[in-house]
Amino acid sequence: MPEPLNFDISVSSENQFIAEFPQNISLYLKREDLLHPEVSGNKFRKIKYNLKEALRQNKGTLLTFGGAFSNHITATAAAGKIAGIKTIGVIRGEELGEDLLKTLDGNPSLKFAHSCGMRLHFISRKEYREKTTLVFQQKLREEFGDFYLLPEGGTNDLAVNGCKEILGPGDEEFNYICCAVGTGGTISGIINASGIHQLILGFPALKGDFLAEEIRKYSEKNNWELILNYHFSGYAKVNSELINFINKFKKKYQIQLDPIYTGKLVFGIFDQIKRGKFPAGSKILAIHTGGLQGIEGVNKVLRKKNLPLIN
Numbered sequence: 176m177p178e179p180l181n182f183d184i185s186v187s188s189e190n191q192f193i194a195e196f197p198q199n200i201s202l203y204l205k206r207e208d209l210l211h212p213e214v215s216g217n218k219f220r221k222i223k224y225n226l227k228e229a230l231r232q233n234k235g236t237l238l239t240f241g242g243a244f245s246n247h248i249t250a251t252a253a254a255g256k257i258a259g260i261k262t263i264g265v266i267r268g269e270e271l272g273e274d275l276l277k278t279l280d281g282n283p284s285l286k287f288a289h290s291c292g293m294r295l296h297f298i299s300r301k302e303y304r305e306k307t308t309l310v311f312q313q314k315l316r317e318e319f320g321d322f323y324l325l326p327e328g329g330t331n332d333l334a335v336n337g338c339k340e341i342l343g344p345g346d347e348e349f350n351y352i353c354c355a356v357g358t359g360g361t362i363s364g365i366i367n368a369s370g371i372h373q374l375i376l377g378f379p380a381l382k383g384d385f386l387a388e389e390i391r392k393y394s395e396k397n398n399w400e401l402i403l404n405y406h407f408s409g410y411a412k413v414n415s416e417l418i419n420f421i422n423k424f425k426k427k428y429q430i431q432l433d434p435i436y437t438g439k440l441v442f443g444i445f446d447q448i449k450r451g452k453f454p455a456g457s458k459i460l461a462i463h464t465g466g467l468q469g470i471e472g473v474n475k476v477l478r479k480k481n482l483p484l485i486n
């Protein structure tokens with residue numbers, strides 16, 4: 176049994192020293208991945224105040240959206256189970272709903288979500304694109320009754336507030352704070368909690384031209400930048416160079432990175448250090464936002480393509 180999640184406390188996770196590079200550049204990793212075995216990393220931060228709000232509004236059900244291997248879906252399922260609130264996951268890909276047992280058998284993420292009691296509802300890619308429209312949400316309400324809605328990826332104002340708690344006492348000493356970016360919620364919270372002497376670097380895990388605009392919706396500060404060269408061709412796309420980096424990093428530092436977000440982040444930081452992005456004496460804090468549940472699913476795909484696996 177995992178530790179119970181206490182949504183009333185602000186825990187801060189430890190900064191682990193990783194390495195000293197030439198010119199006194201040092202790198203630390205904030206171990207948000209260790210927050211909870213099932214609701215790990217930034218998804219814990221993003222869900223926390225939303226769950227409280229759902230409970231305050233007396234909503235018995237939380238509904239959210241995601242792809243078939245989504246960290247957000249598994250985290251929501253686990254958090255809902257722990258908090259005693261029903262969850263519905265609206266999943267992209269109607270073909271996955273044709274034979275649920277077969278789908279669960281081939282997809283560890285959905286299997287886990289289902290085992291937490293999440294009700295899975297599969298929709299077509301076309302419907303999925305319409306998920307933010309009122310018409311579609313009305314249709315969902317007709318089918319499932321009233322619910323508290325969490326957007327895809329879990330980003331909203333409450334999520335951004337939760338992500339402010341990623342930074343804690345002592346983190347002012349870092350000049351650079353680096354994190355992976357999906358929807359932009361996590362980095363927005365970190366920017367809002369940062370000092371103006373700090374520069375926040377976001378490494379998008381996808382080709383996200385829209386991301387700067389998203390971040391500006393949630394933060395008025397300007398002490399941030401997006402480093403756009405490390406998405407590895409797009410969301411959930413990987414290549415052998417990235418997989419080899421993740422495997423070598425684990426061997427050397429005994430820390431598992433995930434292939435969708437944190438692997439690309441740390442790869443990017445190492446490369447940027449090599450390219451002289453950081454001035455001498457820089458203290459860099461990278462956020463390990465978790466996401467390790469996704470590895471099994473990615474390995475299944477890699478195995479089919481005869482590519483090296485994450486080990």
Ligand SMILES: *Cc1c(COP(=O)(O)O)cnc(C)c1O
Pocket residue numbers: 216217218246247328330355356357358359360361362433436437464465466467
């Ligand atoms: C979802 C996720 C992110 C991206 O967070 P956003 O708030 O969507 O930008 C980063 N890292 C991991 C491990 C994630 O699961």
